[in-house]
C-alpha cells in the first residue's frame with residue numbers, strides 16, 4: 185500500500201508542469217489497442233492527496249542566445265542510430281526548448297519523483313502543434329488517470345496522438361498537457377504542424393507551458409522516453425547523450441554534469457536521470473543524461489565522481505547525437521553501442537515487385 189501511494193505521488197508531481205533502417209525512416213506499425221489497462225486500473229483510485237501548490241523551477245539562463253536556427257525537417261536522422269522523428273510542439277520562431285533545470289528524468293520536486301517529459305514555457309494561448317502525423321486518441325481532462333472530464337487531473341487539458349509510424353515495431357505516441365483550449369477531437373487525423381490546442385496552465389502547474397512526452401509502445405505513463413532524443417535539433421546543432429556509471433556499471437543518479445564550449449561562453453548543466461520506473465533509457469543509447477540544442481563544436485564535459493573531478497571532451501555534430509560513457513575507474517569511452525541491425529524486420533519479406541516493361 186505504501187508503495188502504491190508513493191507511486192501515485194510520483195504520478196502526480198511528475199505530470200506537472202534498435203534496430204532501425206539505415207535511412208532511419210519511421211517504421212510503419214500495426215496499431216494495437218491493447219495493453220492500456222494496467223496503469224488505468226492503478227491510477228483510477230488516485231485523486232490527488234492534497235491540492236498541490238508548487239512553482240516550476242526558474243528557467244536557467246538562455247543557452248548562448250534565445251535565437252535558434254530553424255529545425256531540421258522531420259523525420260531526420262543522418263546517422264543510423266538516431267531517430268529525430270518529431271518536430272517541436274511550439275513553432276521554431278518562438279521559445280521552443282525545454283526548461284533547462286527540469287528536463288526528462290529530473291527530480292526537482294523530491295527524490296524519486298521523476299519528470300516524464302520536457303516542459304516548454306510559452307505564453308498563454310501560444311499554438312501547440314502536432315509533433316508528427318497521427319490520430320488523436322485523447323483530447324480531454326483526465327489523461328493521467330484516463331478518467332475523462334476529471335478536472336483535478338495533473339495533466340489538465342491534454343491531447344494524446346497515436347502516430348502513423350513507430351520505431352522498430354513499437355507504436356509511438358506524443359502527449360501535450362496543460363492546454364488552455366483544445367483544437368482537435370478524438371479520432372481526428374492530424375498532420376505534422378497542425379494546431380491541436382493552445383498553451384495554458386491547466387492541471388498541476390503554476391505557469392503556462394506545454395508538458396511534452398514521447399511514449400512507446402504503449403500510451404501509458406510508464407513508457408516514456410526522453411523527448412530530446414526524438415525532436416529534431418535546430419539546423420547546425422546537435423545533442424549530447426551520456427551513460428554515467430560507477431565502476432560496477434551501475435547508473436549514477438542525479439549527478440550534476442557541466443558541459444562547456446571549448447570556444448568559451450556559457451556552461452550548461454544537466455543532471456543524470458533520477459530513479460523511477462517511469463523514466464526509460466533510449467533503446468539504443470541506454471543513456472542516463474541528455475543535453476539537447478547544442479551548437480556544433482567541441483565541448484568539455486566534467487563532473488565529480490568519488491570526490492574527484494572527471495573530465496572528457498566531446499564533439500557535437502550538426503543534426504546528430506554525440507555519445508559517451510563513463511564507468512568509474514574504467515573512465516570514459518566514446519565507442520557507440522554496436523550499429524543497429526535490421527533484425528526487427530520479418531524474415532519472410534514479400535518479394536520485391538518487378539517492373540513490367
Ligand SMILES: [Zn+2]
Nearest residue numbers: 200201303395
Ligand atoms: Zn512537465
